Amino acid sequence: MQRRELLRHAATVSAMGAMGGLAPAMGWAQAADYPRPDATLRYVVPFPAGGLTDVMARQIGQQLGERWKVSVLVDNRPGGNGQIGADLVAKAPPDGNTLLAITLTHAANVTLFPKSPFNFQKDLRPVALMAGSPMLIVVPAASPIRDLKDLMAQSKTRKLNAGSSGSGTPPHLTLALFNELNKSAIQHVPYKGGAPCMTDLIGGQLDVVFSNIPESIPHVKGGKLRALAIASKVRYPLLPDVPTTAEAGMPTLQVENWTGMMAPAGMPDAAVQKLGAEVVKILAQPGLDERMRQQGFVIDARGPERFAPFLTEAIARWAHVIKAADIQPG
Numbered sequence: 001m002q003r004r005e006l007l008r009h010a011a012t013v014s015a016m017g018a019m020g021g022l023a024p025a026m027g028w029a030q031a032a033d034y035p036r037p038d039a040t041l042r043y044v045v046p047f048p049a050g051g052l053t054d055v056m057a058r059q060i061g062q063q064l065g066e067r068w069k070v071s072v073l074v075d076n077r078p079g080g081n082g083q084i085g086a087d088l089v090a091k092a093p094p095d096g097n098t099l100l101a102i103t104l105t106h107a108a109n110v111t112l113f114p115k116s117p118f119n120f121q122k123d124l125r126p127v128a129l130m131a132g133s134p135m136l137i138v139v140p141a142a143s144p145i146r147d148l149k150d151l152m153a154q155s156k157t158r159k160l161n162a163g164s165s166g167s168g169t170p171p172h173l174t175l176a177l178f179n180e181l182n183k184s185a186i187q188h189v190p191y192k193g194g195a196p197c198m199t200d201l202i203g204g205q206l207d208v209v210f211s212n213i214p215e216s217i218p219h220v221k222g223g224k225l226r227a228l229a230i231a232s233k234v235r236y237p238l239l240p241d242v243p244t245t246a247e248a249g250m251p252t253l254q255v256e257n258w259t260g261m262m263a264p265a266g267m268p269d270a271a272v273q274k275l276g277a278e279v280v281k282i283l284a285q286p287g288l289d290e291r292m293r294q295q296g297f298v299i300d301a302r303g304p305e306r307f308a309p310f311l312t313e314a315i316a317r318w319a320h321v322i323k324a325a326d327i328q329p330g
Contacts (some may be wrong), residue, residue, distance in 0.1 A: 034096055034271045040071040042092075043261075045101045046085025048078045052214060055295055056130055056259050057101040063282040081168055081329060082106055083113060086262075090123035094266030096275065100124065104170050104257045107314040111322045112168050112329045121315070124262040126307040127272055128279040131297040132256035134232035135174045136242070138216045138225045139208050140201060148229040148248035151208060155184035160207040163189045163197040165215075167330030170257040171197075173318060174210035174231065176325035181252055190330055201225065212257055214296035231255045237293060258300065260307055276303035 035041060041064065045057045054076065061072040077085035082105045092098035110120050118124075139145045145154055154160065164171035167190045179186055189206060191197040194215040201209050202224045209216065210231070217238060219225040229248040230236050245253040261279060263272060282288070283301035292299055302310065321327075 034274055035068060035070050037069060039097055040073055041065075041097055041099060042073050042075050043099045043101065044075045044077055044085045044089050046077050046079075046082040047101075047103075049076050052133055052212065052257065052296060053101050053103050053259050056292070056297065059288075059292070060130065060261070060279060060282060063285075064278065067278065067282070081109060081112070081166070083109060083116060086120065086124070087116070087118050089262065089264060090118035090120075092264050094264040094268075096263065096267050096271040098264065099127070099275075100262040101259060102262050103259050104173070104314065104318070105168070107311060108168055108173060108318045108322060110315045111319040112327065123265050125265050125267060125272060126304050126311055127261040127263050128276040128304065129258065129260040129300055129302040129307040129310055130279065130283060131292060131299045131301075132258040133213050133296045133298065134230050134236065134254075134256040135170060136211050136213050136216050136220070136230050136236075136239075137208065137228040137245075138201065138211050138220060139228060140204050140206075141224055141226050142204070143207070143226060145208070145228070146226075148243075148245065148250060151228060152182050152184070152249065155179075155182060155186050159187065161187040161189050162208045162210065163191055163201060163206040164209070165194040165197055165212070166190050166192065168322075168327055170212065170255065171210045172327065173321060174253075174255045176321050176327060177255060178210065178250075178253055180321065180324055181250060198225075210255075212296070217296065232298075236298075256298075259297075260311070272304055276307075279303075 043057055043061045045054050047053050058074050061074050065072040077088060086100055086106060089098050089100035106120065145151050162175045164175060172188060175186060175188055194212060197209060198215055198219060200206050202219060216225055220227045227239060227242040229245045230242050231245045231254050233254060235244055280301045280303050283299050289299045
């Protein structure tokens, strides 16, 4: 018995020693010194470089690196409608060193990909909402469709088509919502990206696009496209003459693509709170709002407590639209 007790005691001491050795690695992110000075924060952007999400991620990453004196690596992992990068972060160690940039696309993916290899709502947690970019409804400059009411009427009397940057993307979702609200059936034409879609719209192969602002605003200002309305509550400063959808006759058609930050679900609360608060501070800097507006964003800074219900509501809203329109992933 004595020998057994000694062995059990030795095993207990050994286990406690092992846990003690792991404790600093597992518990440091809960402390006020998050992140460690020698840390490299990996900010995964699940889309190609140069897009809306990438632009904001690089802005935030640079600022975090400068303010916290750490390295921040923006890691572009495009593919799978944003699922490849999200899966990578969902399965990363929850030490606060691996972060994920998300958009409206990820809220829609919850419904589009029910058999995903990760659970978006359980395996990831909200850190901060950063900004939104309202959708702009555009037609070719020579189009007989003069305004949103024209589009609403003509979509019920003749066959129209609408391009998007891909099945299940924000332009496609906005089209589906328009069709639902207007009881119309504009045909969806998916493209592999926004650029080729814009090319065909300008060329007259498409009737309309519910577009991301950065993709269409240069063509609106250049006279190649006509903007019918912007799907937001207020007019967009760079397009002051373009009415909101409410002013143009469809008040419930309000859609913005947005971008936020997520982290693995096990990241400690203290670290999440500190990171979220720092992102909100960065977004409140003088002049940043105007710089981001020039690139198509409207700052909407929210920490984890306010971002979480926003995300839950977005998932529910687009689940309804996706199911009603029977949207399938591309």
